[in-house]
Amino acid sequence: MNMKKIMMICAMMSLALGASAQGNNTGMGGEDGNYESLASRLFKLEKKSDAFNVYFNYASSFQEAYDGNDWGSSFKNKQARLEIKGSFGKLSYRFRHRLNKANGAQGEDNFAKATDILSVGYQVTDKLGITGGKMCQNWGGFEFDENPMYIYQYSDMVDNMDNFMAGVNFAFKPVESQEFNLNITNAYNNKLAQEYGADLKVMKENGKTEAVEAAKHPLTYILLWNGNFFGDKLQTRWSVGTQTQAKDQSSQMVMLGQKLNLPTFQWYFDYMGAFDDVDRLGIATSDLSAFRGKGNVRYGKVNYNSFITKVNWQFVPQWNLMLKGMYETASVSKIEELKNYRKSFGYFASLEYYPVKSQDCRVFLSYIGRNYKFTDKSKLADYNTSRIELGFMYRIKAF
Numbered sequence: 001m002n003m004k005k006i007m008m009i010c011a012m013m014s015l016a017l018g019a020s021a022q023g024n025n026t027g028m029g030g031e032d033g034n035y036e037s038l039a040s041r042l043f044k045l046e047k048k049s050d051a052f053n054v055y056f057n058y059a060s061s062f063q064e065a066y067d068g069n070d071w072g073s074s075f076k077n078k079q080a081r082l083e084i085k086g087s088f089g090k091l092s093y094r095f096r097h098r099l100n101k102a103n104g105a106q107g108e109d110n111f112a113k114a115t116d117i118l119s120v121g122y123q124v125t126d127k128l129g130i131t132g133g134k135m136c137q138n139w140g141g142f143e144f145d146e147n148p149m150y151i152y153q154y155s156d157m158v159d160n161m162d163n164f165m166a167g168v169n170f171a172f173k174p175v176e177s178q179e180f181n182l183n184i185t186n187a188y189n190n191k192l193a194q195e196y197g198a199d200l201k202v203m204k205e206n207g208k209t210e211a212v213e214a215a216k217h218p219l220t221y222i223l224l225w226n227g228n229f230f231g232d233k234l235q236t237r238w239s240v241g242t243q244t245q246a247k248d249q250s251s252q253m254v255m256l257g258q259k260l261n262l263p264t265f266q267w268y269f270d271y272m273g274a275f276d277d278v279d280r281l282g283i284a285t286s287d288l289s290a291f292r293g294k295g296n297v298r299y300g301k302v303n304y305n306s307f308i309t310k311v312n313w314q315f316v317p318q319w320n321l322m323l324k325g326m327y328e329t330a331s332v333s334k335i336e337e338l339k340n341y342r343k344s345f346g347y348f349a350s351l352e353y354y355p356v357k358s359q360d361c362r363v364f365l366s367y368i369g370r371n372y373k374f375t376d377k378s379k380l381a382d383y384n385t386s387r388i389e390l391g392f393m394y395r396i397k398a399f
Helices: 003-019 026-030 038-043 192-196 283-287
Strands: 053-066 071-088 091-098 115-123 128-136 164-175 178-186 201-203 209-211 219-229 234-246 249-261 265-276 297-299 302-316 319-332 342-353 360-374 383-397
Touching: 071 383, 115 164, 164 219, 283 297, 283 319, 283 342
Parallel strands: 201 297
Antiparallel strands: 053 071, 053 383, 071 091, 091 115, 115 128, 128 164, 164 178, 178 219, 201 209, 219 234, 234 249, 249 265, 265 302, 302 319, 319 342, 342 360, 360 383
């Protein structure tokens, strides 16, 4: 079977899945390990070019979950994403699309929410590269950068972020071990009124509200440093950024990730901080709806902090133990009763088995626990949730 026929088969598979239905971030599927493609196994095809690669990211599980009141059972399709990417000399492209999300074009960037990434890159020199299109914003931290398929449960902060935006990324690598990125994107996929609703107001000090106007230049600016030391054993992903939310309203974020990367043991620790003039993540606005009164009101001067640590240990061949812990806070800093009103804790564990060495497929048994505590002044009740999952994750390298 010749190359032309193979490519036609892959294209037809992609179209069929689409009908039924994160720049080059390293963990967001940007690096893919040394796994054998199904095409090479079936057709004994020796691949001589990186121009065309097709992946299906699929994860599913049976879940027994406690929502704070009762236990319930269900089967869940956790992830279903099609990805096509490749490179031709200095040119590269990447497309990733979710098969279980809305396909309507959004008002600001004219992309569907289902399309995570549709970008083209050009390597200007050995040290400078440019990527344009829809991409994952280049925030730091290793939880943020990890392929979503491998995440059992995100932190509160990342879980509520909207980070697939149209824009441009400049990557500068002065030496092989150090990379600096300037990422400029839209702040939203939609217009302000579509994102937050019409007649938006923000609550400031002492419960006073003021109307919010759309900004003329709603953009996000991020500076990211990717560092590698000691032969890739110590890695960093540090970023700072600002996002224009509305006229005279902005959001600042700091995300600092550091990772110990050994052959059979990997451990990272992330700090993430968000400081919003208008509650972008929406956690406080949702929690504290009783304090907001009538109308479309969001809190102002909201601060979120997240501390995340995760360990992966390949204790014997084809087995991995994952342990993850989180501590997070939320505060409405200009309202005395709502300062530091929320603390949340996360504690996760998973035992993973890789049945086929040549494939990125794992069977897992996991536990996900969350605990939420609130101050008396917030008038919110503490609660906890638990989830047990038995399932699989398979990043299918089709071609």
